[in-house]
Amino acid sequence: SQRPYVIDEMISAKAIAARIEALAKDITRVFEGTDKLVVVGLLRGSFVFIADLVREIDLPVEVDFLEASSYGNAMESSREVRILKDLRGEIAGRDVLVVEDIVDTGFTLHHVVNLLKSREPRRLEVCALLDKPARREVPIKATWTGFEIPDEFVVGYGIDFAQRNRNLPFIGKVRFTAPE
Ligand code: PRP
Ligand code: MG
Ligand code: MN
Numbered sequence: 001s002q003r004p005y006v007i008d009e010m011i012s013a014k015a016i017a018a019r020i021e022a023l024a025k026d027i028t029r030v031f032e033g034t035d036k037l038v039v040v041g042l043l044r045g046s047f048v049f050i051a052d053l054v055r056e057i058d059l060p061v062e063v064d065f066l067e068a069s070s071y072g073n074a075m076e077s078s079r080e081v082r083i084l085k086d087l088r089g090e091i092a093g094r095d096v097l098v099v100e101d102i103v104d105t106g107f108t109l110h111h112v113v114n115l116l117k118s119r120e121p122r123r124l125e126v127c128a129l130l131d132k133p134a135r136r137e138v139p140i141k142a143t144w145t146g147f148e149i150p151d152e153f154v155v156g157y158g159i160d161f162a163q164r165n166r167n168l169p170f171i172g173k174v175r176f177t178a179p180e
Pocket of ligand 3: 045071072160
């Protein structure tokens, strides 16, 4: 059974929305003139973020998904990234924006970026909502980052703890209320 915990709000839904508006504005500016941008969400964690982000991007976009998993139900990365579902479309010669919820150790993003670059897109950039630089094990940084956060276990807005709390409208941090 799960050790009891509460969730303290860290980033409000309002603050997330404001940051997304600014990110989307910059993304729109940078990809201006692109025929049709391929926005790739990494499942499952990015499903809420990508939904809000694409609606603020003022360009023709195609939305595709790739499912990668390294945490499962654990609090610690397995450092082994499994691709559980590949993209539906081709990205060779295309402009691609990878959308990720959080960059922690960096293993997931590193693996996915290498995989997608091997398919020779014309351009590939990354937008991550959260970045936890203190935990990085693989040197990688998103082109755009929503918020840099301290080393706390966060949930909500798509991010889970043992598959729960993805539906919270804000980003919260997990605080355990009883010893292990
Ligand atoms: C989480 C999160 C990122 C990744 C970040 O995914 O959504 O994709 O871990 O961690 P890293 O930088 O240490 O690799 P998870 O494996 O839990 O799958 P999920 O998105 O389906 O929850
Ligand atoms: Mg994920
Ligand atoms: Mn997860």
